[in-house]
Amino acid sequence: MLFRYFFSLMLCFLLGNASAQAENASTYKLASGDVIRINVFGEKDLSIEEIRLNDAGIFSYPFIGDVRAKGKTAAEIEQLLTESLKGDYLVDPRVSVSVLTYREFFISGEVQKPGGYPFQPGLTLRRAAALAGGLTERASEGRITIIRDQDASRTPEKATLDTVVMPGDTITIDQGFF
Incomplete structure (x- = not known):
């Protein structure tokens, strides 16, 4: 009986976590440094296994040319490519776009190994600090x-170790006063 309860509780937790990650993936806005995959069903020549967005958040695509991906979701890029390929090139294109690698976040200050690290969905400041070798004893x-990459004003916000980190964020951990 206890096992079934525990199993049900774990299943609910896992499904909820998967749902949250799917939600984050569907609202994630692409930007410079992201690596995406484009698949056009049945069209090997139009499928691209790996393409990194340039500094302007643009990539070049066959028959279409430069595609501005910055600020768009993967679903929006799918729709844009589908509409562009439909008619002149394909009758009914089925396009899928997925993010392979998210852009880095940056952490500096009182951590063992400051620098840029690959973003992972569900990342908190606590985990980001652990990736950077942990906090120093003076932290x-x-x-x-934290300065959010999507914040055009680049205004630092106060944060805690439980704050969620997003790709491109810049985190600073200051020294404490003893």
């Missing part, structure tokens, strides 16, 4: 700021 858990 202050109360003096953490």
